Amino acid sequence: MTAPRPSSPSRLVERIGEYETRYAALRQRGLKLDMTRGKPSPEQLDLASGLLEVLGPQDYEAADGTDTRNYGGLDGVAELKAIFAEMLETAPAQLILGGNASLTMMHDAVVRALSHGVPGGSGPWSKGPVTFLCPSPGYDRHFMICQHLNIAMISVDLDGEGPDLDTVEKLVAEDASIKGMWCVPKYSNPTGVTYSDRVVKRLANMRTAATDFRLFWDNAYVVHDLYTESDRLLEVLGECARAGHPNRPLVFASTSKISFAGAGVAAMAASPENIADAKRHLGVQTIGPDKLNQLRHARFYRDFAGVRAHMQKHAGLLRPKFEAVARVFERELADAGIAQWTRPRGGYFVSLDTLDGCATEVVRLAEAAGVKLTGAGATFPYGKDPRDRNIRIAPSLPPLSQVETAMEVVAACVLLASARKLAS
Amino acid sequence: MTAPRPSSPSRLVERIGEYETRYAALRQRGLKLDMTRGKPSPEQLDLASGLLEVLGPQDYEAADGTDTRNYGGLDGVAELKAIFAEMLETAPAQLILGGNASLTMMHDAVVRALSHGVPGGSGPWSKGPVTFLCPSPGYDRHFMICQHLNIAMISVDLDGEGPDLDTVEKLVAEDASIKGMWCVPKYSNPTGVTYSDRVVKRLANMRTAATDFRLFWDNAYVVHDLYTESDRLLEVLGECARAGHPNRPLVFASTSKISFAGAGVAAMAASPENIADAKRHLGVQTIGPDKLNQLRHARFYRDFAGVRAHMQKHAGLLRPKFEAVARVFERELADAGIAQWTRPRGGYFVSLDTLDGCATEVVRLAEAAGVKLTGAGATFPYGKDPRDRNIRIAPSLPPLSQVETAMEVVAACVLLASARKLAS
Numbered sequence: 001m002t003a004p005r006p007s008s009p010s011r012l013v014e015r016i017g018e019y020e021t022r023y024a025a026l027r028q029r030g031l032k033l034d035m036t037r038g039k040p041s042p043e044q045l046d047l048a049s050g051l052l053e054v055l056g057p058q059d060y061e062a063a064d065g066t067d068t069r070n071y072g073g074l075d076g077v078a079e080l081k082a083i084f085a086e087m088l089e090t091a092p093a094q095l096i097l098g099g100n101a102s103l104t105m106m107h108d109a110v111v112r113a114l115s116h117g118v119p120g121g122s123g124p125w126s127k128g129p130v131t132f133l134c135p136s137p138g139y140d141r142h143f144m145i146c147q148h149l150n151i152a153m154i155s156v157d158l159d160g161e162g163p164d165l166d167t168v169e170k171l172v173a174e175d176a177s178i179k180g181m182w183c184v185p186k187y188s189n190p191t192g193v194t195y196s197d198r199v200v201k202r203l204a205n206m207r208t209a210a211t212d213f214r215l216f217w218d219n220a221y222v223v224h225d226l227y228t229e230s231d232r233l234l235e236v237l238g239e240c241a242r243a244g245h246p247n248r249p250l251v252f253a254s255t256s257k258i259s260f261a262g263a264g265v266a267a268m269a270a271s272p273e274n275i276a277d278a279k280r281h282l283g284v285q286t287i288g289p290d291k292l293n294q295l296r297h298a299r300f301y302r303d304f305a306g307v308r309a310h311m312q313k314h315a316g317l318l319r320p321k322f323e324a325v326a327r328v329f330e331r332e333l334a335d336a337g338i339a340q341w342t343r344p345r346g347g348y349f350v351s352l353d354t355l356d357g358c359a360t361e362v363v364r365l366a367e368a369a370g371v372k373l374t375g376a377g378a379t380f381p382y383g384k385d386p387r388d389r390n391i392r393i394a395p396s397l398p399p400l401s402q403v404e405t406a407m408e409v410v411a412a413c414v415l416l417a418s419a420r421k422l423a424s
Numbered sequence: 425m426t427a428p429r430p431s432s433p434s435r436l437v438e439r440i441g442e443y444e445t446r447y448a449a450l451r452q453r454g455l456k457l458d459m460t461r462g463k464p465s466p467e468q469l470d471l472a473s474g475l476l477e478v479l480g481p482q483d484y485e486a487a488d489g490t491d492t493r494n495y496g497g498l499d500g501v502a503e504l505k506a507i508f509a510e511m512l513e514t515a516p517a518q519l520i521l522g523g524n525a526s527l528t529m530m531h532d533a534v535v536r537a538l539s540h541g542v543p544g545g546s547g548p549w550s551k552g553p554v555t556f557l558c559p560s561p562g563y564d565r566h567f568m569i570c571q572h573l574n575i576a577m578i579s580v581d582l583d584g585e586g587p588d589l590d591t592v593e594k595l596v597a598e599d600a601s602i603k604g605m606w607c608v609p610k611y612s613n614p615t616g617v618t619y620s621d622r623v624v625k626r627l628a629n630m631r632t633a634a635t636d637f638r639l640f641w642d643n644a645y646v647v648h649d650l651y652t653e654s655d656r657l658l659e660v661l662g663e664c665a666r667a668g669h670p671n672r673p674l675v676f677a678s679t680s681k682i683s684f685a686g687a688g689v690a691a692m693a694a695s696p697e698n699i700a701d702a703k704r705h706l707g708v709q710t711i712g713p714d715k716l717n718q719l720r721h722a723r724f725y726r727d728f729a730g731v732r733a734h735m736q737k738h739a740g741l742l743r744p745k746f747e748a749v750a751r752v753f754e755r756e757l758a759d760a761g762i763a764q765w766t767r768p769r770g771g772y773f774v775s776l777d778t779l780d781g782c783a784t785e786v787v788r789l790a791e792a793a794g795v796k797l798t799g800a801g802a803t804f805p806y807g808k809d810p811r812d813r814n815i816r817i818a819p820s821l822p823p824l825s826q827v828e829t830a831m832e833v834v835a836a837c838v839l840l841a842s843a844r845k846l847a848s
Contacts, residue, residue, distance in 0.1 A: 040494065045484075050481065053480055055476045056477055060473075071461070072463075073686070099524065100523070100713070100714045115538070261493065262492065262713075263717065284568050285528050286531075287685075290686060293714065
């Protein structure tokens with residue numbers, strides 16, 4: 001977050017007429033722009049179009065001779081496991097590849113823990129109350145899983161280093177019902193924060209009242225840098241093992257925002273004990289994942305260097321859009337001192353904080369002017385932002401010119417909503 | 425099942441020495457044949473090799489303009505839904521397409537019912553005891569799901585028309601804990617039986633003590649005929665709707681044994697209310713299935729006639745293997761009157777019944793002679809065949825010559841085990 005400029009509420013209220021006029025003019029334009037979700041653009045998807053022809057009628061065998069068209073192979077094709085292992089800085093044996101959605105792997109891991117428990121625990125989580133810590137603002141779909149499965153959520157603040165560890169340590173030490181914590185540790189959704197080494201170490205070392213506590217470590221943006229230099233994230237499996245808590249983290253990742261959003265490959269990495277436990281369950285749920293699509297990915301990227309090179313092309317397409325958001329906000333909002341926004345170095349979102357109590361109104365005004373934003377509150381547990389100020393901006397999908405226009409609308413809405421609020 | 429030939433136990437015992445010698449000779453051959461699972465052969469998979477090149481870098485849009493590479497589309501690509509709808513004789517709106525495994529869709533449907541309940545019920549199934557009826561011999565992976573999720577199983581006999589409905593009707597009317605029943609209604613795994621119209625109608629109409637009873641209708645072999653003429657199966661969704669129980673059936677199918685066993689597309693069909701309920705859950709579990717693979721299938725098969733034509737090619741490869749099994753068993757076993765076996769007109773298995781108490785020994789002897797069979801008992805709940813007589817033969821994977829050899833070994837083992845049993 002940038003430091004807030006000195007607020008000038010009186011000047012803002014003076015100019016309310018100007019803001020009303022400008023908003024009315026924008027409404028006249030009849031825009032129809034969608035900034036709701038972190039979807040890759042068609043140009044980004046085109047980068048991986050080689051995937052559509054990398055295999056052929058005679059090319060379906062993995063290096064170990066597996067016919068990837070047939071049944072079997074619960075934990076995935078070896079050559080793609082090797083690439084994921086390098087990406088997640090772990091051993092292939094500590095990895096399971098899945099289908100097209102890491103969200104499904106996370107959901108299923110929570111469901112399994114509820115119904116059967118996890119290694120080191122004393123039976124199904126569902127035998128008692130279950131609570132998850134939810135650093136917020138965070139990923140709405142994580143919170144939806146908890147809500148759907150009747151898991152209580154406690155919101156925890158995030159700062160520039162990650163979640164507020166003083167609070168986290170206190171809560172997990174006291175409350176044995178806290179079985180899990182959602183983390184997007186790199187280029188966090190939506191604030192763009194990468195957890196500092198100190199935060200990762202404290203998460204690995206902290207004492208938890210629950211013996212079967214799990215970090216749901218959604219490393220969704222592990223290689224999703226906007227600039228040449230990547231944020232550095234401490235590898236959590238090793239940290240936790242060294243801290244004597246090898247079973248604590250369940251690490252998730254996918255190629256959804258590397259190759260195809262809807263037809264990528266997901267993975268889970270964890271301790272050998274957690275992996276064996278997951279495979280015991282997966283063996284009941286499936287005969288095996290889509291190995292053909294896994295082989296496709298292995299052939300297309302060849303190795304982890306191939307993935308790295310590919311991500312630079314994504315950055316080339318995404319960076320101008322993120323910089324446009326920053327440029328418009330800086331130009332339109334910086335002087336007013338009524339909003340803060342992130343300038344992420346990776347990931348898929350810009351997080352915008354308005355004055356307290358304005359986010360819902362900004363989203364409403366923007367929608368009325370033809371710019372759809374993620375619902376206010378979506379980034380908090382139960383969809384309720386206690387300060388009603390956070391808005392998640394997803395600039396990846398629309399063309400650059402539309403991103404600029406949409407952000408001008410959003411800025412105009414922020415100014416109008418703020419002025420109205422201050423005037424009331 | 426064929427009628428048993430008149431048994432001639434005394435002659436069998438007389439010839440025990442001959443059987444011992446023959447078995448010993450077979451062991452000498454050092455065979456290594458695997459008949460454990462219903463996997464398609466490489467030649468069958470080759471039939472669909474066009475799937476590997478049917479899409480191209482510019483070809484990823486569905487007919488309605490959906491970019492199938494991107495996120496979204498919870499219930500699948502419309503053009504493939506249309507093909508599945510025709511295959512399952514229902515409306516596309518009553519269908520959800522999934523990933524590569526119908527087993528996963530079944531597993532997840534059971535898990536959802538346990539955790540949240542189903543339309544028409546009074547909350548999560550897991551609030552009380554849950555029992556499933558299991559026509560047996562049946563599909564081992566169905567029974568594994570129940571066992572894993574702590575669902576009690578009651579075995580029900582199958583005859584040439586389907587499950588023993590007198591027993592089924594009595595049980596479901598009396599016991600409200602009976603929430604489900606596994607059915608493989610066409611070319612049943614492993615007995616090859618197709619449920620008669622009378623059986624389907626009784627299943628649709630029967631009174632159940634549980635208001636939220638479900639038929640898990642695994643139509644795995646819906647178009648998997650070995651001969652030109654297909655067995656006719658009454659469409660269950662319509663029958664149940666007409667009987668006033670529209671929410672009773674959950675129908676499952678997949679292209680695993682049509683296109684690629686590991687990279688096909690699965691589907692669930694059900695009442696509008698059941699479909700809406702499933703989508704509510706799926707929306708938490710995933711952003712959408714692999715639509716690109718769905719489009720691949722729609723392009724490759726074009727329409728349901730394309731699927732039909734494709735299945736005739738499978739039949740051409742499978743029929744000689746099934747006929748080889750029948751030929752060897754007829755030649756080696758018919759006169760002895762100690763075994764019965766099925767001559768299926770579709771599906772993937774031959775079901776062999778030995779004398780009571782011999783199946784485990786036959787499987788053991790065969791394995792010692794280098795022929796791996798599915799474990800005896802696998803086709804019954806808890807892996808326990810009460811009469812220890814059923815063996816599932818899966819002739820699809822090995823080449824024809826190996827099928828013949830393997831069946832000669834199995835027949836020799838049946839003769840030896842039977843003779844030993846009768847002599848003891």
